[in-house]
Amino acid sequence: MVRPYVIIGTGAAGMAAAERLRLLKPDALIQMMSVDEYSHSRCMLHKFLGGERDEKGLSFVSDDFFEKNRIMWGKGQAAKGIDTKEKRVLMEDGYQPYEKLLIATGSVYGIPPIPGFRTAANVFGFRDLSDAQKMDAAIRELDAKHVFIVGSGLVGLDVAYALMERGVKVTIAEMATRVLPLQTDEVSAKAYQELFEKAGARFKLGIGASDSVVDERNRITAVKMSNGEEVPCDFVVCAAGVRPNVAFLEGSGIRTGRGIEVDGYMRTSEPDVFAAGDVTALSGIWPNAMDQGRIAAANMCGQEQKYTDTFCVKNTINFFGLTMLSVGEVEPKEEGSEIFVRECKNAYQKVIVRDGVVKGVQFEGDISHTGFWQYLIKNEIDVSEKIKDKSVFELGYGDFYGMDEMGEYTYSV
């Protein structure tokens, strides 16, 4: 029996791996499976919730991806476990043997242990299309006018933005004292907060939800804050953290810590089993999941390729047309850091330098020509000589690449 290469998950990591596998193994059998019935980009979920796109509009591959690449896809099929001795994936109604296996099952959201939150019928997360579909149905069925959101990170604000587009009022609770606490400082956060408030959002910052009011139909009708205030709502969205999706691996022998443990070649502790994407907990962003998927695929084919890019704290943000690039530290993590700030009416720029090395940047308002900052931070380039006789904000591509962003040489040849 010829065993296929099997990929669990059709998200960023799984699809990138599948494409690379087909390239490297033109004749191999490739079988994918996913809980998802539509392969979709999580980054675009808010467009579905906001009513801007339908399910198909969230796809990030061509319509004929599976056909063109001769890949079999078990859609709507959940892996229930893995028998690494017999080399097979356990399914609801049987099993799927594998030659090599890639686990790319992403993350799952958590619901905080607030009374009522884990048992009520109207508490949702926002991770998969199915979550957005449930919320969409709830808006229609409950004629929802007001939603309570836990967490003001990127996912929480994505949900808030989409709901407001549909005319639903939102209250967003955040334990930190500012919105987007992982990407912003007080100043850059304030600009986003004001834009959301102008659009009608209400924030509860530096304060947590502590209880809920549940009606006879097991629905939360109000959330109680720790200061005693009660916020009425039609449903609740939890957007305060995710964890790698590894529960189904229990008993498989595949070693997990926070996520699936992998070596530099994306190999797990079990032979012929690889992992990539959010499930490894190496990163939590789309481009890194794709890179890991491609590297895993190469190693599944016997090519030795190492994943070295564990640097992941990069975010590009855009709400209400206000763009921002945030890379690395948002506040200095150690003493002895220099903080450079430049501010004008519609822009805020901040660079943190320590021991001559850029540790973090925030560019809000104008993010053109900022691509090289990630390179500087990731590669720990010493900029001390360069900024002796010019402002750190005047650094540009030319200082490090010998050419500008448009590919024009900045020195004479």
Ligand SMILES: Cc1cc2nc3c(=O)[nH]c(=O)nc-3n(C[C@H](O)[C@H](O)[C@H](O)COP(=O)(O)OP(=O)(O)OC[C@H]3O[C@@H](n4cnc5c(N)ncnc54)[C@H](O)[C@@H]3O)c2cc1C
């Ligand atoms: C709302 C939201 C907005 C985001 N915005 C951004 C952004 O702007 N920029 C950015 O870089 N990142 C963003 N991210 C993060 C990004 O989406 C993830 O890093 C990326 O999707 C990870 O890819 P993955 O392949 O590891 O997992 P996923 O894309 O989550 O895919 C997991 C796959 O595994 C399948 N699966 C899970 N369990 C099983 C099982 N037991 N059996 C079979 N199949 C299973 C699922 O059906 C799915 O196909 C966002 C995430 C969310 C939720």
